[in-house]
Amino acid sequence: MTDSRQGPARTPASLAPPAGPGSTGAAHPAPWLLIDAGNSRIKWALAPAVRPKHWRAAAPGFLASGAVDHAEWRTLATQIRAGWAALAAGVGSQPHFAPNSAPMALGQGGQDDGFICPAPAGVWLANVAGEAAEQAVRMTLQTLWGMASADWLQVLRASDSRAGVRNGYLSPAQLGSDRWASLIGAHAAWPGEHLLIVTLGTATTVEALRADGDYLGGLIAPGPALMLQSLAQGTAQLPTLDATTPTGGQAFARSTSDAILRGCAAAQAGLVERSHAQLQSQLGAPVRCVLSGGARQALAQTLALPFTEHDQLVPAGLYEVALHTAGAGESAAPAASALSSLSSLSHDDRPSRRGA
Numbered sequence: 001m002t003d004s005r006q007g008p009a010r011t012p013a014s015l016a017p018p019a020g021p022g023s024t025g026a027a028h029p030a031p032w033l034l035i036d037a038g039n040s041r042i043k044w045a046l047a048p049a050v051r052p053k054h055w056r057a058a059a060p061g062f063l064a065s066g067a068v069d070h071a072e073w074r075t076l077a078t079q080i081r082a083g084w085a086a087l088a089a090g091v092g093s094q095p096h097f098a099p100n101s102a103p104m105a106l107g108q109g110g111q112d113d114g115f116i117c118p119a120p121a122g123v124w125l126a127n128v129a130g131e132a133a134e135q136a137v138r139m140t141l142q143t144l145w146g147m148a149s150a151d152w153l154q155v156l157r158a159s160d161s162r163a164g165v166r167n168g169y170l171s172p173a174q175l176g177s178d179r180w181a182s183l184i185g186a187h188a189a190w191p192g193e194h195l196l197i198v199t200l201g202t203a204t205t206v207e208a209l210r211a212d213g214d215y216l217g218g219l220i221a222p223g224p225a226l227m228l229q230s231l232a233q234g235t236a237q238l239p240t241l242d243a244t245t246p247t248g249g250q251a252f253a254r255s256t257s258d259a260i261l262r263g264c265a266a267a268q269a270g271l272v273e274r275s276h277a278q279l280q281s282q283l284g285a286p287v288r289c290v291l292s293g294g295a296r297q298a299l300a301q302t303l304a305l306p307f308t309e310h311d312q313l314v315p316a317g318l319y320e321v322a323l324h325t326a327g328a329g330e331s332a333a334p335a336a337s338a339l340s341s342l343s344s345l346s347h348d349d350r351p352s353r354r355g356a
C-alpha cells in the first residue's frame with residue numbers, strides 16, 4: 001500500500017496511469033467506470049476492462065462499488081478514488097465504500113497522498129435524475145482526471161436494440177435509461193429465460209422480457225415509500241411510516257401502523273403477482289420473477305411466488321453495453337489479468353432465490 005510518508009508514490013503496474021480512456025499504458029487496461037444516477041442516489045462500480053472467464057451477470061463481482069445521496073455528490077470523487085486505491089492495494093473483500101465527508105477540490109485528483117487514479121477504460125452513465133445529476137458526474141470526472149475527461153463520458157439512452165435486447169416501446173427513446181440497462185443486464189444474467197423484472201425504488205417498475213430478448217413492455221406504479229407518503233399526506237389521522245419497516249407477513253393487521261404497512265406491501269405484491277400470471281399465460285411457459293431495487297425488501301414477506309433477487313441490474317447492463325460497444329462482446333482474456341483476478345476477492349453479490 002502506498003504511504004505518502006515513505007517517498008514517491010508507487011502505483012501498481014496493472015493500474016499505472018494510461019494515456020487515456022481505453023489505453024492500456026501498462027500490462028493490463030484499467031477498469032470501466034459505470035455510474036447509475038437514480039432518483040435518490042448516484043451509484044458507481046468498477047468493472048474489469050475485459051470480461052473474465054468466470055464472470056456471471058447473475059452475480060456480478062464488481063471490482064469496487066458504492067453510492068452517495070444526490071445531496072452529497074461532491075463526495076463522489078473521493079469515494080471512487082478510495083475504492084480505486086483499495087483495489088490497487090489489493091483490498092477486495094469489501095467493495096462498497098462509505099461516502100467521505102471531505103470532497104476533493106476540482107482538478108485535485110487526490111494526488112496529495114500518493115495515489116493517482118488511472119484513467120478508466122471508459123465511463124458509462126445511466127441517468128434518470130436530470131441534467132443536474134449529469135453535471136455532477138461530469139464535475140466528478142473532472143475532479144479525478146481534469147478537463148480531458150469531458151469527452152470520456154458516454155450516456156446510455158434507450159434505442160431500438162442493444163446487447164441482444166430489442167425495445168418494444170412504440171417510441172423506443174421514451175424508455176428510461178435505467179429500465180433499459182436493467183433489461184440488458186437481466187437478459188445477460190438469464191439468457192434463454194422469460195423474465196418479469198421488478199424494480200422497487202422511488203417508483204415500482206415491472207418489465208416483461210421474452211427469452212429471445214424481445215421487450216414486450218412494462219408498468220410503472222408508485223414505489224413503497226411513495227405509497228406510504230401519499231397516505232400520510234392525504235389523510236388527517238394516518239401516521240408517516242418507514243417503507244423499510246418489516247410488514248410482518250400476509251395476515252390481516254390488528255393495528256393501524258401494521259394495516260398501512262401490510263396494505264401497501266399487498267398492493268405492490270398484487271401488481272407483481274398479477275403481472276407474472278398474465279405474462280406466463282401470454283407466453284405459455286414459465287417466467288422467472290426478478291426483484292431489484294433498494295426497496296425490494298418491502299415484498300420479502302408478502303410476495304406469494306418464487307423470485308430471484310439481483311442487487312445491481314443497472315451496472316450489469318451498463319457493463320454489457322460497454323463491452324459490446326468496445327467490441328469485446330463475449331470474449332475473455334486467455335489468462336485472467338491482474339484486474340480480473342481481483343474481482344474474485346470482492347463481495348459475492350449472488351442473488352437469493354426462493355423455490356424458483
